[in-house]
Amino acid sequence: MSTSIHVEAWQVAASLALVAVAAAISFWRGADLERDIGVATVRSFVQLTLVGYAIDLIFEADTVWLVLLLLAVMVLFGAITARHRAEKVPNSFVPLLIALAVAGASTLGLVVALGIFDPTPRYLVPVGGMVIGNAMTASAVALNRLGDEMHDARSRVEATLALGATAREAAAPTVRRALRSGMITLVDSTKTTGLIFFPGTMVGMLLAGADPTDAVRLQLILLYTLLGSVSISALLATTLAYRNFFTPAAQLRELEKA
Amino acid sequence: MLFELREVGLRRGGRTVLDSVSAAIPEGSTAIVGPSGAGKSTLLRLLNRLADPDRGTVAYRGRQLDSYDPLALRREVALVPQLPALLPGTVESNFRYAAGLAGEPLEAERTLALAGLDPGFAERDVAKLSVGEQQRTMLGRALAQRPRVLLLDEPTSALDPAARDAIEAALTELRRELEISVVLVSHDPEQARRLGDWVLRLEAGRVVGSGPLAEVLA
Numbered sequence: 175m176s177t178s179i180h181v182e183a184w185q186v187a188a189s190l191a192l193v194a195v196a197a198a199i200s201f202w203r204g205a206d207l208e209r210d211i212g213v214a215t216v217r218s219f220v221q222l223t224l225v226g227y228a229i230d231l232i233f234e235a236d237t238v239w240l241v242l243l244l245l246a247v248m249v250l251f252g253a254i255t256a257r258h259r260a261e262k263v264p265n266s267f268v269p270l271l272i273a274l275a276v277a278g279a280s281t282l283g284l285v286v287a288l289g290i291f292d293p294t295p296r297y298l299v300p301v302g303g304m305v306i307g308n309a310m311t312a313s314a315v316a317l318n319r320l321g322d323e324m325h326d327a328r329s330r331v332e333a334t335l336a337l338g339a340t341a342r343e344a345a346a347p348t349v350r351r352a353l354r355s356g357m358i359t360l361v362d363s364t365k366t367t368g369l370i371f372f373p374g375t376m377v378g379m380l381l382a383g384a385d386p387t388d389a390v391r392l393q394l395i396l397l398y399t400l401l402g403s404v405s406i407s408a409l410l411a412t413t414l415a416y417r418n419f420f421t422p423a424a425q426l427r428e429l430e431k432a
Numbered sequence: 433m434l435f436e437l438r439e440v441g442l443r444r445g446g447r448t449v450l451d452s453v454s455a456a457i458p459e460g461s462t463a464i465v466g467p468s469g470a471g472k473s474t475l476l477r478l479l480n481r482l483a484d485p486d487r488g489t490v491a492y493r494g495r496q497l498d499s500y501d502p503l504a505l506r507r508e509v510a511l512v513p514q515l516p517a518l519l520p521g522t523v524e525s526n527f528r529y530a531a532g533l534a535g536e537p538l539e540a541e542r543t544l545a546l547a548g549l550d551p552g553f554a555e556r557d558v559a560k561l562s563v564g565e566q567q568r569t570m571l572g573r574a575l576a577q578r579p580r581v582l583l584l585d586e587p588t589s590a591l592d593p594a595a596r597d598a599i600e601a602a603l604t605e606l607r608r609e610l611e612i613s614v615v616l617v618s619h620d621p622e623q624a625r626r627l628g629d630w631v632l633r634l635e636a637g638r639v640v641g642s643g644p645l646a647e648v649l650a
Contacts, residue, residue: 329513329515329517330517330518330519332482332513332517333513333517333518334519335482335506336480336482336506336510336511336512336513336574337506337507337529337530337533337534337573337574337577338503338505338506338507338533338534338577339503339533340503343533347519347520423481423484423498423502424502424503425481425482425483425484425502426482428444428445
């Protein structure tokens with residue numbers, strides 16, 4: 175897979191025409207997203223450019239330690255970002271951090287151990303980024319749902335505690351639904367992949383001139399890997415976070431936001 | 433004494449809910465009465481440790497409540513909340529869940545009868561019951577655990593008079609059939625008269641009267 179493609183800066187600039195279309199639609203129909211579209215455009219440019227330089231450096235240095243440092247930073251920022259989606263869950267940061275770290279480490283460890291990818295920066299950086307990014311989305315969605323459900327189902331949870339159920343038993347239906355909602359987006363998109371949309375990796379490889387068979391195989395590996403990381407992160411995040419709603423005596427904590 | 437509270441204080445959201453409450457609740461049937469916001473429901477929740485006081489102590493049968501395993505305590509001292517909150521499924525599956533938690537065999541028909549429900553209710557979907565029927569299912573679910581004490585938080589406040597009478601009849605019948613103590617929270621002095629032998633009156637988080645029915649609600 176030694177395909178290469180050169181993209182000129184003017185080509186990037188030309189694609190801004192579509193950003194203008196998005197902003198125009200927002201303005202025309204009063205969606206009030208022009209400012210956000212502007213911020214998103216600038217941020218994506220700055221962030222990807224910086225990451226591009228960082229990846230360049232890491233590839234040059236060719237050492238695993240720099241890769242691990244980069245992945246650790248991704249886990250940290252992922253947990254901070256996901257926490258904002260999980261505002262109704264008390265102290266969600268530590269569960270999210272553990273969920274992302276374990277999901278990233280175990281998934282990458284497994285694909286390397288199985289010999290699917292070599293433990294080199296060229297593979298670990300992009301795959302690690304995808305794994306941690308998807309794990310972040312899944313655990314954020316799962317904890318967002320957990321927070322909403324624990325508030326909505328508060329009386330049912332407490333009525334179950336009143337029967338002498340453990341916190342785990344009382345929260346079980348809620349935790350199950352939260353886990354499901356964290357996983358279902360990727361499961362559904364994996365089902366329809368190739369029919370309704372072409373996933374990013376495959377598109378990228380085809381554009382870069384790779385053989386379609388290679389593009390499909392690599393995409394499949396990534397989809398299956400992501401299923402693993404998404405389920406591990408959603409499971410850990412929900413399993414660790416639901417406890418924060420209860421005291422050690424299996425009482426529901428008083429929460430500020432009702 | 434069944435329960436003894438000493439100098440119990442509790443604050444929530446910057447507000448004093450219970451203020452130095454000292455009271456005794458004997459075996460039998462006790463009604464906790466008072467206007468809404470008096471702290472009645474909060475006091476009831478302390479009795480099976482769904483909440484703990486900030487200050488003071490609560491004893492159950494002479495032992496401090498926090499020396500009991502909270503889960504075992506809640507199976508012995510069952511609480512039926514103000515509004516029904518059943519698990520999705522049938523009436524019987526709710527009974528079975530509760531009985532299973534308490535490690536008790538389920539006698540579904542007897543439990544239905546104690547809760548004032550016909551045998552035909554066993555297979556009914558709880559989502560399709562009226563609020564009154566759901567509340568009786570809540571009562572039956574608590575009884576499926578064979579508790580020694582039943583705590584009832586305004587069990588009829590959301591019901592029409594006919595459904596209220598059905599619950600009250602079930603409770604009266606229950607006390608005749610089982611050796612069970614009942615602590616009932618009610619804002620309605622008439623209900624306390626019908627169901628209580630002993631009365632505890634709360635106002636603004638303080639005890640303003642306690643004793644036999646005839647003395648407190650004369």
